[in-house]
Amino acid sequence: MAARKRTSATTAAGTDTKPSPPQTQETNTQIDPPISPPKKGIILKFCIFFSIPYFYLLYQHYKIEEDLKRSILVNAALSVAGFFVTLRMIPVASRYVLKRGLFGFDINKKGTHEGTVKVPESLGIVVGIVFLVLAILFQYFNFTADSNWLVEYNAALASICFMILLGFVDDVLDVPWRVKLILPSIAALPLLMAYAGNTTIIIPKPLVSYVGQEVLDLGWVYKLYMGLLAVFCTNSINIHAGLNGLEVGQTVVIASAILIHNLMQIGASSDPEYKQAHAFSIYLVQPLLATSLALLSYNWYPSSVFVGDTYTYFAGMTMAVVGILGHYSETLLIFFLPQVLNFLLSLPQLSGYVKCPRHRLPRFNPETGLLTGTRDGTLVNFYLRIFGPKSEKLLCIHLLLVQVDQEG
Amino acid sequence: MAARKRTSATTAAGTDTKPSPPQTQETNTQIDPPISPPKKGIILKFCIFFSIPYFYLLYQHYKIEEDLKRSILVNAALSVAGFFVTLRMIPVASRYVLKRGLFGFDINKKGTHEGTVKVPESLGIVVGIVFLVLAILFQYFNFTADSNWLVEYNAALASICFMILLGFVDDVLDVPWRVKLILPSIAALPLLMAYAGNTTIIIPKPLVSYVGQEVLDLGWVYKLYMGLLAVFCTNSINIHAGLNGLEVGQTVVIASAILIHNLMQIGASSDPEYKQAHAFSIYLVQPLLATSLALLSYNWYPSSVFVGDTYTYFAGMTMAVVGILGHYSETLLIFFLPQVLNFLLSLPQLSGYVKCPRHRLPRFNPETGLLTGTRDGTLVNFYLRIFGPKSEKLLCIHLLLVQALGCCFCFMLRYFLAGWYK
Numbered sequence: 001m002a003a004r005k006r007t008s009a010t011t012a013a014g015t016d017t018k019p020s021p022p023q024t025q026e027t028n029t030q031i032d033p034p035i036s037p038p039k040k041g042i043i044l045k046f047c048i049f050f051s052i053p054y055f056y057l058l059y060q061h062y063k064i065e066e067d068l069k070r071s072i073l074v075n076a077a078l079s080v081a082g083f084f085v086t087l088r089m090i091p092v093a094s095r096y097v098l099k100r101g102l103f104g105f106d107i108n109k110k111g112t113h114e115g116t117v118k119v120p121e122s123l124g125i126v127v128g129i130v131f132l133v134l135a136i137l138f139q140y141f142n143f144t145a146d147s148n149w150l151v152e153y154n155a156a157l158a159s160i161c162f163m164i165l166l167g168f169v170d171d172v173l174d175v176p177w178r179v180k181l182i183l184p185s186i187a188a189l190p191l192l193m194a195y196a197g198n199t200t201i202i203i204p205k206p207l208v209s210y211v212g213q214e215v216l217d218l219g220w221v222y223k224l225y226m227g228l229l230a231v232f233c234t235n236s237i238n239i240h241a242g243l244n245g246l247e248v249g250q251t252v253v254i255a256s257a258i259l260i261h262n263l264m265q266i267g268a269s270s271d272p273e274y275k276q277a278h279a280f281s282i283y284l285v286q287p288l289l290a291t292s293l294a295l296l297s298y299n300w301y302p303s304s305v306f307v308g309d310t311y312t313y314f315a316g317m318t319m320a321v322v323g324i325l326g327h328y329s330e331t332l333l334i335f336f337l338p339q340v341l342n343f344l345l346s347l348p349q350l351s352g353y354v355k356c357p358r359h360r361l362p363r364f365n366p367e368t369g370l371l372t373g374t375r376d377g378t379l380v381n382f383y384l385r386i387f388g389p390k391s392e393k394l395l396c397i398h399l400l401l402v403q404v405d406q407e408g
Numbered sequence: 409m410a411a412r413k414r415t416s417a418t419t420a421a422g423t424d425t426k427p428s429p430p431q432t433q434e435t436n437t438q439i440d441p442p443i444s445p446p447k448k449g450i451i452l453k454f455c456i457f458f459s460i461p462y463f464y465l466l467y468q469h470y471k472i473e474e475d476l477k478r479s480i481l482v483n484a485a486l487s488v489a490g491f492f493v494t495l496r497m498i499p500v501a502s503r504y505v506l507k508r509g510l511f512g513f514d515i516n517k518k519g520t521h522e523g524t525v526k527v528p529e530s531l532g533i534v535v536g537i538v539f540l541v542l543a544i545l546f547q548y549f550n551f552t553a554d555s556n557w558l559v560e561y562n563a564a565l566a567s568i569c570f571m572i573l574l575g576f577v578d579d580v581l582d583v584p585w586r587v588k589l590i591l592p593s594i595a596a597l598p599l600l601m602a603y604a605g606n607t608t609i610i611i612p613k614p615l616v617s618y619v620g621q622e623v624l625d626l627g628w629v630y631k632l633y634m635g636l637l638a639v640f641c642t643n644s645i646n647i648h649a650g651l652n653g654l655e656v657g658q659t660v661v662i663a664s665a666i667l668i669h670n671l672m673q674i675g676a677s678s679d680p681e682y683k684q685a686h687a688f689s690i691y692l693v694q695p696l697l698a699t700s701l702a703l704l705s706y707n708w709y710p711s712s713v714f715v716g717d718t719y720t721y722f723a724g725m726t727m728a729v730v731g732i733l734g735h736y737s738e739t740l741l742i743f744f745l746p747q748v749l750n751f752l753l754s755l756p757q758l759s760g761y762v763k764c765p766r767h768r769l770p771r772f773n774p775e776t777g778l779l780t781g782t783r784d785g786t787l788v789n790f791y792l793r794i795f796g797p798k799s800e801k802l803l804c805i806h807l808l809l810v811q812a813l814g815c816c817f818c819f820m821l822r823y824f825l826a827g828w829y830k
Binding site: 097129133136139147155157161169172174190193 | 504545
C-alpha cells in the first residue's frame with residue numbers, strides 16, 4: 001500500500017477531512033511548477049551504466065536479424081521520446097492533481113520541515129497515459145507483425161489500459177482492500193481471453209518419473225495461474241513500498257533485467273516464434289523503462305511527487321503481461337524474489353494472524369534523520385533490523401542493490 | 409459540457425473551494441445509500457416497448473443463421489446481467505464519489521430545496537467498468553469469431569477503455585477544454601492502428617459522372633475521418649446536455665436505433681463479411697444499451713446521480729467505434745442529426761465569435777418551475793424559444809422524441825433511397 005498519509009483519504013470511521021489546500025496557499029495560483037526540478041543526474045548515471053550491456057548485446061555479442069534489430073531500435077527511439085514527454089508533463093499534471101486535493105504528506109519526514117509539504121499523488125497516471133500512447137503508436141512501426149501478434153498486442157494494451165483505469169479509480173475513490181486484491185484479475189481478463197498460446201508446462205527432469213510425462217497440459221489451470229500472477233505482481237510491488245523512490249526504483253531494476261534477459265534469449269535462439277515472443281516483451285518493456293525513469297527523476301529521494309497505486313498497478317500489470325506473453329513467467333518470478341520475500345514476511349499481518357496497522361513503515365527519528373526497523377513483517381523493516389538504522393536514501397539504495405543482486 | 413455547477417471544480421482564477429461535505433453531514437456515516445431508489449418504471453416501459461421490434465426482427469421477419477442468433481442472444485443475456493450489476497453498483501459508487509468530493513449541484517433546480525442537494529458526479533465510471541467486463545467476457549462466448557475479428561474487437565476494447573480512462577481523468581482533474589477536444593483522438597488511436605478494412609467509399613450514383621469512378625480509395629484521409637468522427641460523437645453528446653436524463657436518454661435512443669439498424673442489415677444481407685460487421689456492432693451496442701438503462705434509472709428526472717464527462721465520452725466513443733467497425737458511419741451521422749444541429753447552433757459561441765458563458769443552460773424560474781430559453785446557441789434553448797417555456801422533465805421527453813423522430817426519418821430515408829444512393 002502507498003505509505004503516504006493521505007489527508008484526502010477517509011479514516012475507518014468514515015468522517016471527512018478537508019482535502020483541498022486553503023485559498024491562501026500561493027502555489028496554486030503561481031505559474032511556476034510547485035515541485036522541485038527533476039534529479040537528472042541519477043537518471044543520466046543509470047542510462048550510461050545500462051547502455052553498455054544493452055548495446056553490447058544488441059550489436060556485438062549476438063547476430064540479430066536486421067528487421068528485428070530495426071524494430072527494437074525504433075521502439076527504443078519512441079521510448080526516449082516518451083521519456084522527455086513524461087518529464088515535461090509531470091509538473092503540469094502535479095498542479096492539477098494538487099488542485100483536486102490528491103496529495104499526501106511524507107510520513108518518513110514527519111517532524112521536519114519537509115514533512116509539512118503537500119506532495120502531489122497519483123503521478124502514475126502521467127506515466128500510464130504516455131506509455132499507452134507509445135505502445136499504440138509503435139504498432140505502426142513494427143515491421144515484423146502478423147495477425148496473431150496483433151491480437152495479443154491489442155489484448156495486452158487493453159489489459160494494461162484497464163489496469164491503469166482501475167488503479168486511478170482506486171487512487172481517487174480509495175476502494176476497500178478486498179476489492180483492490182481482485183482488480184488486477186479483472187484487468188487481466190482481455191489477456192486471458194486472447195491468450196492463444198501454450199498452456200503446457202515442461203516438467204523438470206527429476207520429477208518426470210513421478211508425473212509420468214515430460215510435458216503436462218494444464219489447460220484452464222494455466223489461465224488461473226496467469227490471473228494470479230497478475231494479482232501477485234501488482235500487489236507485491238504495492239506492498240514493497242514506503243521509501244522515496246522504492247516503487248519506481250524496483251520497477252526500473254526489474255525492467256532492465258527483463259530487457260537484458262529478452263536480448264539474450266533472442267540472440268541465443270534460432271526459433272522464430274520464440275524470438276518473436278521475447279521481442280514482444282521488449283516492445284512493452286522499453287517504454288515502461290523510459291517513462292519510469294522520467295517519473296523516478298521526480299520521485300527519487302527527496303520525492304517531489306508520489307506515484308500512487310496507479311503506478312504500482314500499472315507497472316506490475318505490464319511486467320506480468322510481458323512475462324505471460326513472452327512465455328518466461330518463471331524467470332519473471334525469480335526477478336521478483338525480493339517481492340516474494342516481502343510477501344512471505346507480510347503474510348502473518350496480511351492474513352490477520354498478527355495485528356496489521358494502517359502503515360507498516362519503519363520509525364523515523366527527526367533528530368538523527370534515520371529510520372529504525374519496527375517489528376512489522378516487511379523486507380524494509382527486516383533489513384533495518386539486521387543491518388541497523390539507516391537514512392531513507394541509503395536504505396532505498398541498499399534495497400535496490402539487493403534487487404540487482406537477485407537479477408544476477 | 410456537463411452543466412452542473414461543480415463546487416469541487418476550480419474557477420478560472422485557480423482558487424480552491426472546499427469540496428468535501430462537512431463532518432456533520434449524516435449521509436456519509438449512514439449505511440443506507442444516500443441517493444434515491446432507481447426509477448424502474450420508466451426503464452420497464454422502455455424495455456417492453458423496445459422488445460417488440462427487437463424480437464420481431466430477430467425471430468420473425470428475417471431468417472438469421474442459428475450460430476449468429478445464438479451469439480446475439482448470449483450477448484443480450486450478458487447485457488441483462490450487466491444491467492442488474494450496474495443497478496446494484498451505482499449507489500455503492502455514489503458513496504465513494506461523494507466522500508472524495510466529486511459532486512455538483514443541480515443548477516436547473518436553483519432556488520428550490522432540491523437545488524441544495526449534493527448530487528454525486530461521474531457515475532459514468534460504473535457504467536464504463538461494467539461495460540468493459542461484459543465486452544471482455546463476451547469473447548469467450550462468441551461462436552463466430554476469427555482472427556481478424558479478434559484484432560478489431562480487442563482494438564475496440566482498448567480504444568473504449570482508453571476513452572473511459574481519459575474521461576475519468578478529465579472528471580477528476582478538470583483538464584482545459586482545448587485538451588478535452590483532442591482526448592478522443594488519442595483514445596481512438598488503437599482503432600485507427602488496427603483498422604484493416606476498406607478505406608474506400610462508394611460514390612452516390614448521381615455523383616458518379618462528376619467524380620469519374622464508382623468507388624474512391626481515400627487511404628489515410630479515411631483514417632483522419634475516423635479520428636474526427638470519434639471527436640465529434642463524444643463532444644456532441646457532451647454539449648447537448650444540461651437537463652436531467654438528457655445525455656443518457658439520447659444515448660439510449662441512438663443505441664436502440666443502431667441495434668434495429670444492425671438487425672435489419674443482417675437480415676436483409678447475404679454477404680457473410682457484411683453480416684459479421686453488423687454483428688460486431690450488436691455485440692458492443694447491447695451492453696451499452698443495458699448499462700445505460702441502469703444509469704438512466706438513477707439519472708432520469710429528478711436526477712439522483714450525474715453522469716460526468718466519463719459517461720458522455722464513453723458513450724460517444726463506443727458509438728463511433730461501432731459505426732467505424734460496422735462500416736455504417738454515414739447512417740450513424742444521420743442518427744446524430746439533433747447533435748449535428750446542436751453543434752451547428754453552438755458554433756458561433758464555441759468558436760468565440762459570440763461571447764460564450766460557462767454554462768449555456770436555459771433560465772430556471774423557481775416559482776413556476778419552468779425553463780425559459782435564453783439566446784445561447786443550443787438546441788435546448790432553440791426548442792424552448794420556439795415552443796415556449798416548459799418544465800425540465802417535459803422538455804427532456806420532447807427532445808428525446810425529437811431524437812427518436814430523427815432516427816425514424818433516417819430509416820425512411822434509407823428505405824426510399826435504397827438503390828438510388830448505393
